[in-house]
Amino acid sequence: MDVVAVMEALAGQGVTVLVKVDAERMAERRKPWTFVASGAPLREDVLVRTDAVSMEQCLAACLPRLRELGFSIPG
Structure with a gap:
């Protein structure tokens, strides 16, 4: 992908995306990757977010939700 x-x-499509990897959480063997999608096209009470052990897991968790909300995502 x-x-x-x-x-x-x-x-x-107006969505702000933040992807982060946290060195401290990685060293502690906790889920170091964070994916957050927010912005005007999403209602104020909707935030698509996950913490995971890999970028791939973040995408696997969040992209289906964004598609459900009507966003067009390649791949």
């Missing part, structure tokens, strides 16, 4: 294309597609 082309992660850059996914993020650009979401940004093009």
Whole structure:
């Protein structure tokens, strides 16, 4: 999956995407990756977010939810 294309597609639809990897959580063997999608197209009470052990797991958790909300995502 082309992660850059996914993020650009979401940004093009008005969604702000943050992906983070946390060194401290990684050292502690906790879920170091965070994916957060927010922004104007989402209602104020909707935030698509997950913490996971890998970027792939973040995408597997969040992209289906974003598709359910009506966003077009490549791949």
